[in-house]
Amino acid sequence: MAFPKISSSKQTPCEACPLRKMPTFRDFTQEELDFVSSFKTGELTLNAGTTVLSEGAQSAHLFTVLSGWAFRYKMLDDGRRQILNYAMPGDLVGLQATLMAEMQHSVEALSSLTLCVFERERLGHLYRDQPDLAFDITWIAAQEERILDEHLLSIGRRTAMERAAYLLAFLTQRGRASGLFRDDPTVVPLTQQHVADTLGLSIVHTNKTLKKLAERGLLRWGERGCEILDEEGLLKAAGWEGMPESKRRFI
Amino acid sequence: MAFPKISSSKQTPCEACPLRKMPTFRDFTQEELDFVSSFKTGELTLNAGTTVLSEGAQSAHLFTVLSGWAFRYKMLDDGRRQILNYAMPGDLVGLQATLMAEMQHSVEALSSLTLCVFERERLGHLYRDQPDLAFDITWIAAQEERILDEHLLSIGRRTAMERAAYLLAFLTQRGRASGLFRDDPTVVPLTQQHVADTLGLSIVHTNKTLKKLAERGLLRWGERGCEILDEEGLLKAAGWEGMPESKRRFI
DNA sequence: CGTGCTATTGAGCAGTTTCAAAAAAGGTGG
DNA sequence: CCACCTTTTTTGAAACTGCTCAATAGCACG
Incomplete structure (x- = not known):
């Protein structure tokens, strides 16, 4: 290797x-x-x-x-x-x-x-x-903290269905803001094992939960990952308002 | 008011x-x-x-x-x-x-x-x-991030017993490092509802879990909170190594 | 064509939740 | 110090969510 x-x-x-x-x-x-x-x-x-x-x-x-x-x-x-x-x-x-x-x-x-x-x-x-860049680094760390807060809320208090919907809506929003969906279909390159390990669920239950979301037409599991079909629907299923948007900082 | x-x-x-x-x-x-x-x-x-x-x-x-x-x-x-x-x-x-x-x-x-x-x-x-102080603020944010990472691992992947033990060991370590236990008995001023809402568990199950830890002699629920009796035992029950110690920054 | 992932599905079990209620602990005003 | 009220802790039982075990199918790769 x-x-x-x-x-x-x-x-x-x-x-x-x-x-x-x-x-x-x-x-x-x-x-x-x-x-x-x-x-x-x-x-x-x-x-x-x-x-x-x-x-x-x-x-x-x-x-x-x-x-x-x-x-x-x-x-x-x-x-x-x-x-x-x-x-x-x-x-x-x-x-x-x-x-x-x-x-x-x-x-x-x-x-x-x-x-x-x-x-x-x-x-x-x-x-x-470069105090402004230093500030940006702190900003980035605080932003990460915010995301972790939301994940913690999700894993701690949301149901399996809500959690899964939240995660995919989150990745969709963030992925789009990061320019990761240039090529049209919105595909997040995950395996269900990744989803399970993010949500704190077993892979079997994750599979069954994703299947239900797929049956509702919110997503489709397909070639190399998860294709998002209905972001609004996912947000609603998660009971989540989405991330507040602002200019992102980076270095 | x-x-x-x-x-x-x-x-x-x-x-x-x-x-x-x-x-x-x-x-x-x-x-x-x-x-x-x-x-x-x-x-x-x-x-x-x-x-x-x-x-x-x-x-x-x-x-x-x-x-x-x-x-x-x-x-x-x-x-x-x-x-x-x-x-x-x-x-x-x-x-x-x-x-x-x-x-x-x-x-x-x-x-x-x-x-x-x-x-x-x-x-x-x-x-x-004050670039050094600015650095400290970033350090503090990164430290918080670290803690959230550990909590996420805990809620996502540890069992109820492990989670409870982890939380109390965590609060004990951090509380001591912050000088919160001047008066001898190590008491964390929590209600079981706080513990439940931190661990992502119901209050009923939290109560039963804490009772088991108490029976093992690791803690005692008492006057205004949780008294820690055996920090080492909690660490072991949690399967956690404790926080790496280093000089803390603050402002 | 075998090997190794990843996704699916079914079945039984275990850990947790919810509901309900009682006991204990604290605080307040008399 | 007592009676009363509120919050917190405990318990029991039934219902569920999510887990483990097991087995199959689909694909990609060498």
């Missing part, structure tokens, strides 16, 4: 970053752009199923998802796995290992994944010289 | 902050201390059961817990409640409302509670002039 390498050449210069053109992300000043450009030291491309970071790892790198899907998870000793959240273009990965001693969760590529690589050491410069 | 007022006089000047003397918190430079001192605009003291911030609120303030316990929670329309996390001395409250448009969760005092009050507007100065 070939070890993934970090290419030092920037396939995608920050000036031409495709994320920057999207309406959901905030604009940068030229100075910020220059800084981020010098902060970025390379790119990393991984296949689906590859581990990006492992629990306990002390990574020297901080990443931003440039394209593709990933997910964060934790495992118990006996193999029980809980998926904590999904990372999409613009999301920061590995901030924990950068700020604290080590990662307390693992990260795996859900699809083919490209990451921008930043040097951990230079984060201090960012805080010293 | 008297509306709680923010006293503009600082009962506790930052120079004499009791948290600063504790070994778990990091030291400040004189400059940082001066800044924080000027950042703090008052103190707020609330009774147990009082709401600190409500979901949807746009608070002009940011708080740090100076003494006492609080908890964050979200509710569904039909009244189902999920407690997300607990706030203890040194913890930041209301960062979400400060960074984004509004709070997405509520905060309530669990015991008598005293908060340091900061002005939202001045946060910009902090990021501009």
Whole structure:
């Protein structure tokens, strides 16, 4: 198995970053752009199923998802796995290992994944010289916290049906805001095992729950994942209002 | 009902902050201390059961817990409640409302509670002039994220018994690190309803689960809350290693 | 054509919930 | 200190949701 390498050449210069053109992300000043450009030291491309970071790892790198899907998870000793959240273009990965001693969760590529690589050491410069970017990093962390709050509410208090509907509506909203559905049909690249491990349900019950949602015409399980047919219906089935939208920050 | 007022006089000047003397918190430079001192605009003291911030609120303030316990929670329309996390001395409250448009969760005092009050507007100065403090705020947000990750794992994948043991071990560790158990017996000021709403269980099942833990001699439900008798035993029952310890940051 | 995932389905079981009610603990005003 | 009222803790029993076990089918890959 070939070890993934970090290419030092920037396939995608920050000036031409495709994320920057999207309406959901905030604009940068030229100075910020220059800084981020010098902060970025390379790119990393991984296949689906590859581990990006492992629990306990002390990574020297901080990443931003440039394209593709990933997910964060934790495992118990006996193999029980809980998926904590999904990372999409613009999301920061590995901030924990950068700020604290080590990662307390693992990260795996859900699809083919490209990451921008930043040097951990230079984060201090960012805080010293780019207060607005520093603020953005805090903003991103607070945003993640918000999402985790909602997931916690979901797993703790929603029924299996509501949970499943919530998760898919959530991924749809977030995926669209991240430009992941360019090609028309809205397909989230999950297996039912991923769904089960996110919802805190067994795979059998997850299957039966998804089947009911499919019978209601809200989704269709198909080629390489879940196709969303009725986002409104999912939101209603979840009893969820959706995420408040605002300009997203990213680095 | 008297509306709680923010006293503009600082009962506790930052120079004499009791948290600063504790070994778990990091030291400040004189400059940082001066800044924080000027950042703090008052103190707020609330009774147990009082709401600190409500979901949807746009608070002009940011708080740090100076003494006492609080908890964050979200509710569904039909009244189902999920407690997300607990706030203890040194913890930041209301960062979400400060960074984004509004709070997405509520905060309530669990015991008598005293908060340091900061002005939202001045946060910009902090990021501009005090990069180390800005870094600390990000660190605090990342730390909260870590805790939420662990809670998510717990609710999603641990059994009722494990969950309960985890929660109480967690509160014990964190409470001790926050100096909340000065008076000897280790008592966490919770009702079983709080425990139930944190674990995502019904109150009836929570009661039966706690009873089993009590029979094992791990805890005792008593005067105003849960008395911890065997922290090691709880950790073992939870299958949890405890939180990695490090110098905590705070403002 | 065998191997290994992923998705399905059925059946019985276990952990949790809901309903109902009683006992215990705390707080308040007299 | 007592009577009364409210909140919290306990218990029992019945109903369900979701879990485990087991087996089958569909596909992709080598």
